[in-house]
Amino acid sequence: MTSRLLSELVVNGESYGVAIAPQRTLLEVLREDLDLTGTKHGCELGECGACTVLVDGEPRLSCLTLAIEAEGREITTVEGLASETGLHPLQRAFVELSAAQCGYCTPGMLLTAKALLDANPAPTRMETKQALSGNLCRCTGYAKILEAVSLAAEGMGVRR
Amino acid sequence: MTIVEKPRTSVPLQAEEFAVVGKPLPKVDAEAKVRGRTRYADDLRLPRMLIGKLLRSTRPHALIRRLDVSRALELPGVCAVLTGRSLPIPYGILPVSQDEHALAFEKVRYAGEPVAAVAAVDEETAERAVGLIEVEYEDLPAAMSIPEALAPDTPRIHGEGEGPNVDRVAALEFGDVEAGFREADHVREDLFFYGGNTHLPLEEHSVLASWEAEKLTVWSSTQVPHYLRRALAKVLELPTGGIRVVATPVGGGFGGKSDPFPHELVAAKLAMVTDRPVKLTLTREEVFYTHRGRHPILMQVKSGFTGDGRITALSFKNILDGGGYGSFGAATTYYSGALQPTTYRLPAYRFQAVRLHTNKPPCGPKRGHGTPQPRYALECHLDKVAEDLGLDPVELRLRNAIEPFSLTVNHLRITSCGLVECIEHVVEASGYREKRGRLPRGRGVGFAVSAYLSGAGLPINFDETVQSEVHIKVDQGGGVTVYSLAADIGQGSSSVLAYVVAEVLGLQPGEIAIVTADTELTPVDLGSFSSRVTFMAGNAAIQAAEKMRDLVLEGAAEALEVDVERLAIAGGRVFALDDPERGLEWKQAVSAASASQAPLFTGGIYRTPELAGPYKGSGVGPSPAYSFTAAVVELDCDVDTGMITVDDVWIAHDVGRAINPLLVIGQTEGSVYMALGEALLEQQSFRDGLLESTSLFDYKSPTVLEMPEVHTHLVETIDPEGPFGAKEAGQGPLLPVIPAVANAVHDAVGVRIDEVPITPEKVLKALDLAGKGKLGRVGPKAMPEFDFREPRRVSPPAEALP
Numbered sequence: 001m002t003s004r005l006l007s008e009l010v011v012n013g014e015s016y017g018v019a020i021a022p023q024r025t026l027l028e029v030l031r032e033d034l035d036l037t038g039t040k041h042g043c044e045l046g047e048c049g050a051c052t053v054l055v056d057g058e059p060r061l062s063c064l065t066l067a068i069e070a071e072g073r074e075i076t077t078v079e080g081l082a083s084e085t086g087l088h089p090l091q092r093a094f095v096e097l098s099a100a101q102c103g104y105c106t107p108g109m110l111l112t113a114k115a116l117l118d119a120n121p122a123p124t125r126m127e128t129k130q131a132l133s134g135n136l137c138r139c140t141g142y143a144k145i146l147e148a149v150s151l152a153a154e155g156m157g158v159r160r
Numbered sequence: 161m162t163i164v165e166k167p168r169t170s171v172p173l174q175a176e177e178f179a180v181v182g183k184p185l186p187k188v189d190a191e192a193k194v195r196g197r198t199r200y201a202d203d204l205r206l207p208r209m210l211i212g213k214l215l216r217s218t219r220p221h222a223l224i225r226r227l228d229v230s231r232a233l234e235l236p237g238v239c240a241v242l243t244g245r246s247l248p249i250p251y252g253i254l255p256v257s258q259d260e261h262a263l264a265f266e267k268v269r270y271a272g273e274p275v276a277a278v279a280a281v282d283e284e285t286a287e288r289a290v291g292l293i294e295v296e297y298e299d300l301p302a303a304m305s306i307p308e309a310l311a312p313d314t315p316r317i318h319g320e321g322e323g324p325n326v327d328r329v330a331a332l333e334f335g336d337v338e339a340g341f342r343e344a345d346h347v348r349e350d351l352f353f354y355g356g357n358t359h360l361p362l363e364e365h366s367v368l369a370s371w372e373a374e375k376l377t378v379w380s381s382t383q384v385p386h387y388l389r390r391a392l393a394k395v396l397e398l399p400t401g402g403i404r405v406v407a408t409p410v411g412g413g414f415g416g417k418s419d420p421f422p423h424e425l426v427a428a429k430l431a432m433v434t435d436r437p438v439k440l441t442l443t444r445e446e447v448f449y450t451h452r453g454r455h456p457i458l459m460q461v462k463s464g465f466t467g468d469g470r471i472t473a474l475s476f477k478n479i480l481d482g483g484g485y486g487s488f489g490a491a492t493t494y495y496s497g498a499l500q501p502t503t504y505r506l507p508a509y510r511f512q513a514v515r516l517h518t519n520k521p522p523c524g525p526k527r528g529h530g531t532p533q534p535r536y537a538l539e540c541h542l543d544k545v546a547e548d549l550g551l552d553p554v555e556l557r558l559r560n561a562i563e564p565f566s567l568t569v570n571h572l573r574i575t576s577c578g579l580v581e582c583i584e585h586v587v588e589a590s591g592y593r594e595k596r597g598r599l600p601r602g603r604g605v606g607f608a609v610s611a612y613l614s615g616a617g618l619p620i621n622f623d624e625t626v627q628s629e630v631h632i633k634v635d636q637g638g639g640v641t642v643y644s645l646a647a648d649i650g651q652g653s654s655s656v657l658a659y660v661v662a663e664v665l666g667l668q669p670g671e672i673a674i675v676t677a678d679t680e681l682t683p684v685d686l687g688s689f690s691s692r693v694t695f696m697a698g699n700a701a702i703q704a705a706e707k708m709r710d711l712v713l714e715g716a717a718e719a720l721e722v723d724v725e726r727l728a729i730a731g732g733r734v735f736a737l738d739d740p741e742r743g744l745e746w747k748q749a750v751s752a753a754s755a756s757q758a759p760l761f762t763g764g765i766y767r768t769p770e771l772a773g774p775y776k777g778s779g780v781g782p783s784p785a786y787s788f789t790a791a792v793v794e795l796d797c798d799v800d801t802g803m804i805t806v807d808d809v810w811i812a813h814d815v816g817r818a819i820n821p822l823l824v825i826g827q828t829e830g831s832v833y834m835a836l837g838e839a840l841l842e843q844q845s846f847r848d849g850l851l852e853s854t855s856l857f858d859y860k861s862p863t864v865l866e867m868p869e870v871h872t873h874l875v876e877t878i879d880p881e882g883p884f885g886a887k888e889a890g891q892g893p894l895l896p897v898i899p900a901v902a903n904a905v906h907d908a909v910g911v912r913i914d915e916v917p918i919t920p921e922k923v924l925k926a927l928d929l930a931g932k933g934k935l936g937r938v939g940p941k942a943m944p945e946f947d948f949r950e951p952r953r954v955s956p957p958a959e960a961l962p
Contacts (some may be wrong), residue, residue: 037203038196040411042362043444047856050362078196091194095186098822101830102650103193104362104411110194133863136856138362138412139650141833142864144826 007071011036012080020067027051027062030077038078038107042136049135052108053077059115078107081114089152090114099148101139109135113149122153179730180663181884184822187655188669189409189648201366201381201408202441209368210239212427212440213286215276215293216449217268220304220519220849221317222297224266224275231292232278237285239434241293242277247429251391253384253419253524255621257486259318262395262425268297269317269484270521271850272449274422279430279438302519302849306458306481307944309516317484317517324946325517327482328493332777333951334501334569335508340473344464346548350541351460351940353915354533356481357842358453359526360861363411365450366441367424369431376432377404380424383413383647384687387620389679391420392428407677410688413649414834415525418689419452419487445854452524453844455492455515456481457533460943461541469551469559474506476534477948478513480523487524489515491780495530498781500538501568502611503579503788504560508956509569512948519849525689527834527891531612532898536916539608539899543906553596553607553903554587562611564877567957571773575785576877576887578814582790583609585812585873590792596907602799604908608899609790612892614816614882615692617771617782626765627692629683630700632661632708634760638747640665640672642704645685646697647677651890652823653693657701659819660883664705665712666729667746683763691888694819695784696766698883703764711760715753716744769881775954785879787887788814791832791896795868797908799927802920804840804905806868809897813872816879816887827889828872835897836868837861843917914939 004019011034018033027044030036030053039062042048046064053062054076081088090110093099100106109132116123116131123131128149129142137145192198229241244265252258264275276293280286303309303317309325317325341347367380376398382388385407393400410417427440442450458479464472478496482489497511528535546553562568564577587593587607595605619627631643642661648654654676658669665672675681685697709729716734717724720742728737735743744752754760771782790812796805809832818824841860845852853859878885898916906912911926915938922938930936 031203036196037199040200040363041202042364043856045444045855045857047444048362078194082195087191087194091191094194095190098187098190098652098826100187100190100193100650101652101826102361102363102410102412103189103198104200104650106193107196129864133865136362136861136863138360138414138834138861139830140826141829141831141870142867143829143870146864 005068007068009067009070009075011075012077022066022068024067025063026053026065026067026070029067030062036077036079040104040107049112050105050108052111052135054111054115057115057118059112076111078110081110088114089155090149093148093152093155097144097148097151099140099144105135105137109137109145117153117156121157178663180659180669181819182817183820185659185669185820187652187823188658188674189654198409200363200411201368201379204368204379204408206368206370206437209437209439210279210281210430210434211283211286212277212279212430212438213290214274214423214426215290216446217264217271217273217275219268219297219299220271220302221300222268223300224264224268224295225298226294226296227276228294229276232289235285235289235292237281238278238289239436240279240430241289242426242429247395247425249395249397251395251420252486253387253488253620254486254490256490259486262422270519272521273484274426277426277430279434304519304846304849306479306516309518310944310946317519326514327486327517328490328515329513329949330493330497330777331512331949331951332497332570332775332954333510334954335956337473337475337508337510340508341464344472345467346465347462348545348548349460349462350544351914351943352537352540353940354457354536355916356454356456356523356844357838358448358451358844359414359416360859361412361414361416364442364444364447365417365421365423367427368437368439369427370437371431371435375402375404376428378424378428379406379408381410381417382407383410383417383649383689385645385647385677385679386684386686388420388424392425395425396428396432404680407647410647410649413688414527415529415689416452418525418687421450444856448851448854448859449521451521452487454526455523455530455533457496458940458943459534459537461537463541463545465545465549467549469549469556471504471506471560473508474500476500476511477943478511478534479946480513480515481518482515483518483520483522485522487522489523492525492530494777494780496534498570499531499611500534501570502572502574502786503562503609505562506569510951512951514946514948520846527831528612528894529690532895535610535895536899536902539896540902540914543903552593554583554592557583557609569956570781571778571957572781573771575881576816576879577788578875578877579609579788581875582788582812582814585875586790586792586810589871589873590794590810592792602908603796604904604906606793606900606902606904606907608896608903610892610895611786611788612888612895613690613783614695614785614787614888615783616690617768617784618779619686624686626684626767628685628696628700628766629763630697630704631683631761631763632704634708634750636754638750640667641675642672642701643675643682644697644701645677645679645682646693647688649688651827653688653697655823656694656698656819660698660701661705664702664709667732691891694886695882695888698886700764700766702883704762707762707764708760711757711762712749712753715755715757716749718756719744719752775952777952784881785816785887787889787892789892789896791900793897793900793904795901795904795908797905797923799909802923804918804923806836806901808869808871810871811893812875813889813893814875814877814887815889816882817876817885818874819884819886821874824874824889825872828893829870831891831893832870832897833862833867835894836901838916839898839901840917911936912939
């Protein structure tokens, strides 16, 4: 049995004590130890973007991140995107425009888009495309996803 | 032309009368998806669960001389190891192709074929155990291409001896094709090759199996719970009633999760052997080897035309590269010929097709199943014919366009048909006529059309007399639950069920609970393939809902003392038509109904009408309705690099009626995307018997940066037999885009790429040839020698009818 490190991970504002084997990825620990299965895997090689989470607000591929690297940092997964007052504007826009078909790429898309809008509240279409270019989707042709990000940006702008 | 009598139906309601149908509503499962709460198969976990892993063949074609699992069994944490002998009963999706084993039996026929399986306490242990299994192979010469499969000295991949590795043949002739060619003013023949590609669902296949109290439960990422249960019953020798299959939400299917698979059978067997739940999730590399994707097809197209552009005869010869096993291939072979006549009035038509076995992962159904390849060939061929005749390619199509309510030359019944409307829309919206031949060099437009099934008219097995059955239960609190085996693969089938039931019952979709894709809880539906679910499950749901509406109205009529004919149901109320104030809320109406009409439980079914033509081989092609599509592609083709950038796609799709336009547009955009991937980038290639691309880096698919603007237009022809007039949307829109790209490349730079995918290398090679004064074309040069079967001769319907 590989030795494990007792660690504390802060995910969606909640603190979890976990024993982590050093070679385990953040993706594995989120899904298998913390039961946060909203984060998806599509390749385990950093190619598809399905496993994207936010680490200190930055999009990170959780399949290429060791869980122990994330200790002491703020991790946000799709489960932490909605607040007590309801869905995040991006989530609302994805629902409204049916930007999620099979839904498998959706968590990664949402978190990548959140990082974009947090840094750039009114991105151009090309800026949005560039931000999402590492997230593959096989269902939608990306059209409704781009529209949803734009709709969410407008909604968030109005709210400000 | 033969006219089909329009079925007599009640006058379709106008869209503005609907409360739900036709509205751009959210999907019923959308919130769970954006919250990350949708439970896909690999998200499931059970107490004491083991992890399963497969050992896969590293050889494309070999005899298994020795298989020693003893070291794997000795590894602590390993609970079971299986080999081919553990699961000796063959299976396959089609009754005619029961040629697969869950684990290879004495011989492997493609690299990646599962050979042994392990269940262990965790993934690491399972992986180590797989590495400890010893296999000795005796290699056989492998057939990795059509010419190699046809070579007389290639060992047979199935059966004994040598010779051409023929799996299936199909050959039909309608009318006198040779006479048609003789009468023609212009005869042209072309060769095309469509390379293989794969579905690449983002979700890797996954299955969880549990064996408790002599009962097997399997949760799987499958499009076909019904067929998976049949295969499990056969291979595991269990009564069908003792197996529960749950299709978990599918994270991308596109046809790639339509076969029963080794990993599913193996996980079930491992659960039975170990008496513990077993989960088996494929890696991305394994998904590539699991495949069942697009068949590579070599095609010869020949047509005859009159000088004014009327077709006199059309013929196709197709050679399909099928891979190591049958899968859906017998159907694919017929599909490679069946749907060409759905868009054009053909006086005579012939197709001869052969599917070969090769030592590659088996091909199967991918979006469009066997029809994108010949559609690409046909639409590129017609572009060339138009050029020969000096005709506008659009005009050529219009002069031969199939008409609504007619029979095709191969006896397919066309009902509603918006082909001409689709053509006119995309041509107008894109400015195709103004642009073609007039854009600067390097820029071009291309055009093509297509048609597709709204569900295969015939089931896979003869004992499947009902295509879809839907049940509805209303509880005492007024809650409505709909039960259907239809598997939601992201296309929105659960939402469609909610919309149509809500419409009939005067409720909102959010008030309808949907229970789907569980063989224990829901009545039969044959599966999410052939674009059948909206049409078939939708019709069954409407029937069940209408029966439920009648029960509730009967109960309300008694309570309100109003004649039932004078009652209406809408807006969550039952009320008197001539006195809308007089009525009951839905819940009160349900209460009244349960007093007199209980149980409040109804069912609806959908059976296809008799559609097969009067000939053997007519089982593939019939559908209760066909969708029609037209597309124009505008692109940039760099003459120095060969790089193609698609800027705009105009697409018009006859969907009958859009039950939810948002979802139909989503299907259309997704189809355009997948088509562009196939047209320009995606290809399955092999080296030394192994796949060259087994990662998403190597297997290039379009990202958001490669996607053009897609201008979608929906044409509504209100099909008389469709649910609220609807037809399919999930597959048809893929078809015209690929040839439209090829035709646009020709318009841009004057060369013909008669081979998909259209890569920069091929464009540069064709430009180079043209520059040297040769024919600017890249594509197959000859059909290999093959003695196609003499076609069975069938009279076209006009002659057959009195």
